[in-house]
Amino acid sequence: MKRTILVTGARGKTGREVVRLLAATSGITLRAGASQPGTLTGAANVQPVRFDWSDPQSWPAAVDGVDAIYLMRPDLPEADFLIASLIALAPGSHIVLLSEQGADRLPDGDWVRRVERAVEGAAQSWTILRPNWFQQDLTDPRFYLDAIRQGRQLPMPSAGASIAWVDARDIAAVAVTALLDPAAHDRKNHTC
Numbered sequence: 001m002k003r004t005i006l007v008t009g010a011r012g013k014t015g016r017e018v019v020r021l022l023a024a025t026s027g028i029t030l031r032a033g034a035s036q037p038g039t040l041t042g043a044a045n046v047q048p049v050r051f052d053w054s055d056p057q058s059w060p061a062a063v064d065g066v067d068a069i070y071l072m073r074p075d076l077p078e079a080d081f082l083i084a085s086l087i088a089l090a091p092g093s094h095i096v097l098l099s100e101q102g103a104d105r106l107p108d109g110d111w112v113r114r115v116e117r118a119v120e121g122a123a124q125s126w127t128i129l130r131p132n133w134f135q136q137d138l139t140d141p142r143f144y145l146d147a148i149r150q151g152r153q154l155p156m157p158s159a160g161a162s163i164a165w166v167d168a169r170d171i172a173a174v175a176v177t178a179l180l181d182p183a184a185h186d187r188k189n190h191t192c
Contacts, residue, residue: 004029009072017172063090068179080118087122094182095123127178127185132164
């Protein structure tokens with residue numbers, strides 16, 4: 001059975017790795033969603049599609065007929081509402097949400113928990129990934145690279161929490177497993 005999967009945030013750290021792994025999988029129609037799909041390059045079986053959280057009119061074509069969605073949450077205050085609205089356009093799709101470690105210990109009113117609750121409440125089938133810190137953040141100038149280079153420090157805002165570093169490729173492998181076998185991962189939270 002051929003499956004159609006949408007990857008939102010296809011240019012992101014984990015999104016591009018999910019796309020890479022799914023592109024090498026037979027029996028998949030793969031849609032790589034990005035606000036600027038023309039910037040996506042890769043395998044011939046990857047269909048770049050416009051998907052922009054700030055433009056809900058871009059959503060219907062992206063989700064039309066999909067069986068599963070790799071969901072990169074938008075960093076917007078109304079993310080929970082946006083996510084629930086998107087899921088409503090793709091009823092029956094298995095949703096794999098990239099969340100964050102420790103989200104289960106946050107109060108329900110916290111932004112991260114509201115996003116998770118939106119997925120749990122709107123999707124019939126879901127998996128939530130709660131990864132630790134991305135190893136790639138160490139080499140990203142938007143995160144820690146400059147602080148390491150200039151100050152020879154690694155400032156961590158985790159206030160005493162345990163920290164481990166995980167490669168975005170490993171997170172992507174977990175996501176792909178959940179996307180390809182939703183029944184085995186339905187309604188499960190995975191810390192990776």
